[in-house]
Amino acid sequence: xxxxxxxxxxxxxxxxxxxLFTTSCAGNAKVSSDTRxxxxxxxxxxxxxxxxxxxxxxxxxxxxxxxxxxTVTLPQLxxxxxFVGTADDVQEYEDFGGLDDLLFGVDPQIVKDRIDxxxxxxxxxxxxxxxxxxxxxxxxxxxxxxxxxxxxD
Numbered sequence: 001x002x003x004x005x006x007x008x009x010x011x012x013x014x015x016x017x018x019x020l021f022t023t024s025c026a027g028n029a030k031v032s033s034d035t036r037x038x039x040x041x042x043x044x045x046x047x048x049x050x051x052x053x054x055x056x057x058x059x060x061x062x063x064x065x066x067x068x069x070x071t072v073t074l075p076q077l078x079x080x081x082x083f084v085g086t087a088d089d090v091q092e093y094e095d096f097g098g099l100d101d102l103l104f105g106v107d108p109q110i111v112k113d114r115i116d117x118x119x120x121x122x123x124x125x126x127x128x129x130x131x132x133x134x135x136x137x138x139x140x141x142x143x144x145x146x147x148x149x150x151x152x153d
Contacts, residue, residue: 018049034087
């Protein structure tokens with residue numbers, strides 16, 4: 001599996017590829033725990049990423065805030081200068097099968113919309129009692145498949 005990761009290495013430049021914004025001066029245990037969890041998840045996927053420690057270079061915070069629409073929660077994952085999310089967002093993408101698409105550079109909004117559709121179908125399935133919904137996360141242009149009914153009388 002080849003991951004899209006062409007990092008630019010110049011100081012102050014915007015980095016292409018996978019960037020994890022962190023801080024080594026975490027103010028609470030959740031930030032430290034979330035940072036370890038995101039690093040573990042990226043390593044488990046075999047992804048090369050650049051870690052940007054905001055405590056080392058506070059000017060990078062401005063770039064992070066600009067890309068994330070002023071989200072201040074750390075850690076943050078960015079792919080090709082696009083904000084993917086915080087640790088909880090990234091875990092949700094992984095749980096619903098969308099994280100690989102994001103790491104390949106698919107627009108996060110497309111993946112969010114697909115996850116929302118899947119969740120909606122699952123909720124409808126629970127409300128209908130016994131209706132099973134099928135889903136697929138193969139390609140962003142592939143729609144969620146229709147439903148099939150199973151009778152459990």
